[in-house]
Amino acid sequence: MPIDPVVEYYSDLAYGTALVLYLLAMVLHAVEYSVTPVPVTTAAGRVAAEGNGAVATLAPPDSTPMRGTPERVGRSAVALTGLAVLVHASSLALRGAAIGRVPWANMYEFTSAICWVAVACWLVALYRQGSAATSLRRLGGFVLLPVVVLMFLGGTVLYARAAPLIPSLNSYWITIHVSAAITATGILLVSGVASALYLVGAPAGSRIAARLPDSTTLDRVAYRTAVVAFPIWTFAIIAGAIWAEAAWGHYWGWDPKETCALVAWVVYAGYLHARATAGWRGSPAAWINVVGFAVMLFNLFFVNIVVAGLHSYAGL
Amino acid sequence: MNRLTQLTALARNTWRGLTSMRTALALLFLLALGALPGALLPQYSLNAQRVRTYQAQHPTLAPVLDRLGFFEVFASPWFAAIYLLLFVSLVGCVVPRSIDYARQLRRPPVATPRNLGRLPHHAVSESASTPAEVIATARRRLRGWRIAEGEEHGSVRTLSAERGYLREAGNLVFHVALLGLLVSFAIGKLVGYEGQVIVLANGSQFCNSGSLAYDSFRPGRSVDGTALTPFCVQVNGFTPTYQPTGAPQDYRAAITYQAPGDIAPGTWHPYLLKVNDPLRIGGTRVYLLGHGYAPQFTVTFPDGQQRSAVVQWPPVELATMLSEGTTKFDPPGVTDDAARRTGQLAITGLFAPTAAFRGSLLSSAFPDMLDPAVAIDVLKGDLGNNSGRGQSIFSIDQSMVDSGRLKQVARQNLRPGQQLTLPDRTVVHFDGVTRFVSLQVSYDPTQLWVLGFAVLVLGGLGLSLTVKRRRLWVRVTPGELAGTVVELGGLARTEAAGYGEEFEQIAADLLPPGRAQPPVPTVLSKEGR
């Protein structure tokens, strides 16, 4: 099927627009963050939460909806993120239309889709948070930061023109396996950011920590997203193995990409175990989650670009 | 103290330590850490050539790494040790938990705690109904829960309910299936094999008669390469399609094959072998892995005798399929060994499917065969095939050239149909090109087991991560004058929070606001454990 360059052009345009919108939303979040008064009780709440794992529900200081500047700015940041996600979705859809298949066969397409999943997951998490959303919302800028960086890299260094698939990638398994991998990676990005912030906030009483969502919320977001992503990641690996059986002659060959995906899986299994092991909840578990995402990123960039394996991507 | 008790205590403690959650965590990390060099360093089993390159580049570090087994991580003893310990830990963890789970299934839910107010979820209200009515309503509302009724003194009645037992079942299935997966994987490695072979796409045949039929063969430990499933494949043609840019789009090999039962009657079945679509003959699979070109040369010796040869020249540049190789000839009719060893010929050089010349330097402009040409050196002398060293069919023995026993006698670019004449009037004619395909044959009888366990792993995981284990207690105390006081307590036994909403819903159903009686129902939900 021939590539439609006009449609591809509009896809690129939407990509750029989404990137700019994410950037603006991130700036708004930063403004919200900096004009939010430092709550006094949170530091104490943090100590309680850290201390015994059980929770004191200290009413968050902003639970009385004080619709001041931070609130307004924060809400517009979320609205802008919502708009950006729609524009970004159209970029993915147009790219798919231009090539007539799912648009994830090279690193540019892959990165773009991961970022989209991450932001969409972030919005869902925010929505499901309901009344506590104000506190959680301050996570927004920190979720958008890696998204903006990744999308910038995707649009510059990794950018590749739309191209048909090489024979070994040309299989319906690319839809199944890669979609699952992308979904899991995007959700785990949100999880990793939440755990990273948990760790940043862990030293009780730090000024940064005081403005962040409270540690219980961060911990819960990290855990719940990881719990959703882990079975999807498991499925992605299994689907990859089934595809490998059809394409390379064995379902598991210790190819660097496979091995690294397994390592990440084992690390996340470690995270889930740590959450169920006395003495490992809280910061140690959060560290494991962050390491898990580091392995995912490493697998996505370093292994693809530097370590050559059977997993080669067209256009990088 | 008795030695024996000491020993048993030691054994018990070791076993406890090994099967504790902490050890499992530590072993999981060791596994992750141990697998990393396997991903980052070149591995013998994947690409021995790259290991050698790495070793040449890191002359001091590489021997140490090699001793530690870092170039063959997944076959190294220490990796096996981690794997085995994890395995033991897993068994030690799963067995007692399964027994415990079976017991739990037979036991009624835990009796109602004395002070429900201290539970994370709690609600009280007064109701006009009688205690018996309240209990009946609660039973109806809690359909699907495991329920046990109790009585306390003062005609206080209680109800204990629990739900979400499938979570633990899912978790156990997950861990047991993981064990099964590891075992089937290991067995598959033991009894399976993989072999690769190059077959000319001009009607040539490959028969799975034994390991010697392959160019390279990797058997499992218990495979000796003799009792392979007999089948034959004949490759009749190979058709690639390319984008205008030269990017490959599709590869197809037209083959016919004989399954084990077809060999005696001599029946052949046609099949179109494609990438991502292997030929499956029983449990044995045949894959199309790659392709390339095999130039054909005919040499006419001064005495008029002719010899032809078609030898695959493997691609050196995948994007353009520029290929490199060697075709070797023995002088015909020479029985004297010394004479033979001065008259051997080697044609070595480059083949381009679409020739592009820079001066007289040959390169390839496109991977498909649009305008083929070769750039060859012809060498004459001793090829060294009697030297005892292993001979590659793809290259000449450079030491023979270095020692002057093999000399270059001509260098020329040829297109199909062209020829060159050597000083001794030997004529080398470039006849044309045949395509070849490289096939892989794989046999792994346990792979369906692995798949089955993988599906169980996934299913168990899904249950275990979505089902919430939670408890609910109801205490019904007759009121001082009339009506009853109904108290509810709830506890989520698992991490996944979100019991709060369900609890509130149950509380709202069981504790009707009554006739504006104080106290109004209070629902206290402390989220977040």
Ligand code: HEM
């Ligand atoms: C190959 C090694 C192992 C892997 C990959 C693994 C993986 C996992 C995963 C992904 C979970 C979370 C999903 C769930 O709740 O079912 C889990 C839970 C659990 N695992 Fe393992 N496991 C391994 C070995 C072990 C061992 C050796 C033990 C015993 C010491 C163990 C005990 C548990 C327990 C108790 C849970 C439940 C935790 C909870 O309730 O959240 N696992 N395991």
